[in-house]
Amino acid sequence: MSRADAAADGRRPGEGRGQVAATGELGPRPSVGFRTLLAKEVLRFWKVSFQTVAAPVLTGVLYLLVFGHVLEDRVEVFPGVGYTAFLIPGLVMMSLLQNAFANSSSSLIQSKITGNLVFVLLPPISNGEFFTAYVAGAMIRGIVVGLGVFAVTAWFAPPPVRAPLWIGVFALLGAALLGVLGLIAGIVSEKFDQLAAFQNFVIMPATFLSGVFYSVHGLPPFWQSVSHLNPFFYMIDGFRYGFFAVSDASPWLSLAVVLAALAAASTIALAMLARGYKIRS
């Protein structure tokens, strides 16, 4: 073995300290590079968890207090389900989705703008590892915030949990989809205001108009059919099905729509990474 090879294997020429672990493509065992990037992504938001976890939980609780208080006695969405209980899964999912998006998008754009993305681009990390680490980091933040909102709001009006498997499936898939969308937004945006536009004009309307605060059955027919074109509607509706075993659409249809959206978004994100679009230009 040449001196250069020894050094490349993680040893200084003529010395044998430091250990190098296998860094193959994402195989049965995730590589050290991938795990490190994921750990960095999680630690990044955890170090400022007051802002990234506590703040969105408080926002969720405020929505519940205001809307729940005002509408509790006026609206019964599903038979036997009070409005506050109905609202809780919607708020949990909305917080989860928004925070998953915020994590991957803001992490990426901050690294792009400050220039420290170079530290992730120089090492032998594949596009697949890069993609998975950012999306998994976003999922963790989304799910932590969702759990936080649930823990606090459920205290006001504990909703039933009729089909927990659906809850888990939609939480994971929703977080993944928004993590991927955040990654795309982070890749495409060059400035913070471009990212903010994506967040304010796409993500916020899509989450608000998806049935977080109401059942789309209560909408006029035109807006009902518009809602059915919104993938966010299926994520929230499917998630809610896990609690009440009642929903506007079949959970299987919702699952199909969310999986299709996830596949499409992932294909776009991976194609952008493969081309080096705006990242290795």
Place this chain on the structure above:
Amino acid sequence: MPAALEAVNVVKRYPRVTALDGVSLRVDEGEFFGLLGPNGAGKTTLISIVAGLTRATSGGASVLGHDVVTDYREARRRIGVVPQELVFDPFFSVRETLRFQSGYFGLTHNDDWIDEVMANLDLTAKADANMRTLSGGMKRRVLVAQALVHRPPVIVLDEPTAGVDVELRQGLWAFIRRLNRDGHTIVLTTHYLEEAQQLCARIGMLRGGRLIALDSTQALLARLADVQVTLRLRGELPAALRARAVEQGDGRWRLRVDSAAEVEGVLAACREAGSPIDEVEVGHADLEDVFVQMMGADREKVAA
């Protein structure tokens, strides 16, 4: 034996500019190589392509025989790059930054080496300080440390001493020289030509995306007459000497001569012309003279 770094006919076109216009370059293992050129010459673009940060429009590059695109994992494991911009991740401390960087390269249990690198760069006292709190010079040291966590056989430093105080500059060069002696290949870009002359055994000069000179530092210096005479005259410079003189202002003239013996002739010519000499300084041409001449000559060629 594969080259430490090799670029073959690298072209990089952006919508409005051609940053690299067919650059071929080979740096052998163990070399201390300097890449020089004015701003916008394409130095950073070339380094970015070799490091896999930018894709070439055409042509290819490799690190120790590993193509930077098709065999990027092996190529990137073998190269450490100190970027020009003073970038850092404000969320983490120095030690966390270096641990993450090790992990990205697939290294676990790398703390001994991290400690050693920090000690060599005088970072030990700041190991647990957040990156935000460090001075510019300290951040620069962390960038160097980050490039070394995976013990790369090839180390590329892009303007590592820009805006760095003298003490750090000297400490940094002592450390880089030692790495070179230990067998690491060093590629350096710098604006300080004096540094390049002292450190680099071979130099490539880029201008407008083309390599306009590639030779040993010795040979480049020998291209210019190796003796320079600077005179301060009270009168006019004799017309016969004008062709090879550059006016420095304040009655000073700088002349190139081929040998020390010729100095005598220059002095005699001035005396005969009735221009008393107040000061004489004899010295060797330095890399800056070569650089100015190369960049100027190329400009004339382009103009013609």
